[in-house]
Amino acid sequence: MSLLDLSRWQFAITVMFHMTFPAITVELSIFLAVVYGMYWRTGRAVYLQMFRFWRRIFAVGFAIGVVAGAVITFEMGLNWGVYGAKTGPVLGPILGMEVVTAFFVEAGFIGVLLYGEGRVRKATMFMSTVMVALGTLLSSTWIIAANSWMQTPAGYQLIDGRFEPTDWMRVIFNPSFIWRWPHMVAAVLISAGFFMAGISAWYLVRGRAVGFARRSMSIALGVAAVLMPVQLYLGDNVAGHELLSQPAKLEAIEGNWGNGNTGFVLFAIPDQQAARNIAELTIPCLGSAISAKDLSCGTAMPGLDLTPAADRPDMAATFWGFRIMFLAGVLMFGTAFAATVLRLRNRLWTARRFHRFVLWSTPAGVLAILGGWVTAEAGRQPWIVFGRLRTSDAVSHLASGEVLFSMIGFSALYLVALVAYIAYIVRTVHRGPEHDDPRREPRPPAPDPTSIPHAGAPALLGPREVAAR
8 A cells, every 4th residue: 555545544543533423422511411401401310310320421422532533633634744834824723723612611611510519500411511512613613624625625815835815704614604504514413413313213122211211212213203303304405515515526426437318327336447346236327317307317417438537536435434324314204203203193102123123223324424535535536635635736745654654553442442432331231320319419429527617716727726726
């Protein structure tokens, strides 16, 4: 593998590991704010029980995600130093705002969220949960703005090979950001919703913590049922925008090398060098119906051979990334629809087979997000700033052995961290929310008796002097 390939693989592994955690924690932070607000307003113990349980899972995922995000910043400077030098005037302030948001909003209130219960007033506790949720949302917004600018660069001028900003409104609110930001926000909400619903389904199958599980699943699947139709609309507009700005990406997504196919390629093994598919499975007419809204099957899908070979993205990564996202989305849409039907028929809490199905669909949202990211990034190649800066011209000049060694080391650490996080979730789920008595609020720790002056003793006296008196 070349230096370029190794650098791309290292960055891809790091980003995919990091994105696993925001896919869950962004929505969980919003959920924590909602349930604590409901507890503050109603005083119902079950909401406090929900808050305590999901807070534990949120806290560990948040911590690992922060550490993994810091590694991304270092890799951008070390593995992609040329890219950083050329795009720094534009992307530097955007990423700087992400850091400010993360540390001044999230980190400023995360301590109160995790340890403030029983030590501060409920109003302060609720405000802290809201600020953490706002911080996670704003932090992800800046990341999407930076990545969207790489997809559709705007508001800049090239001076001596460097991208210099000329209009910050156009830089931040670039053409693809308008659709990609709400698409990503809906994605993390749905992803965490299925994560919560899957864990809640496990309790329903086992007959444990039924009240907790019902309310958690009800909220999670309710959010998914509302957002899935919206997400399909947003995703369709994202794809339509990509068709205009990056036609090669859409050609790779469709899985066709030549023109004339009106079907939807469900399965393919692409051969990039020979510009053909070794094997494929196509559903007739479906491609025309989905992409062109043509039910007559008269609209053929474009092939990747329309793009010069030097400008073609890797079809296998783009094709399969989209298929994972699309098929996971179809599964989640069907699950949310079935849950709505069962809810209307008052059978949502008695449908045991449905509960088992929801349990197995727990990672569907995370897989959809990872598949969508692979589609967006692999489909943009060979450009790191689309149409302006090639990826091969942005990589740092390092020794391939050094990159390979660090990639193996980080991959091993990521694997250990991911296994540890999954093990922690399993342990927390098995422990369950029952060990917390939701009727009893935590009390502040008792003050140290040695720190309280004896009656009549001067406050400046130490413990020994007080004892002597």
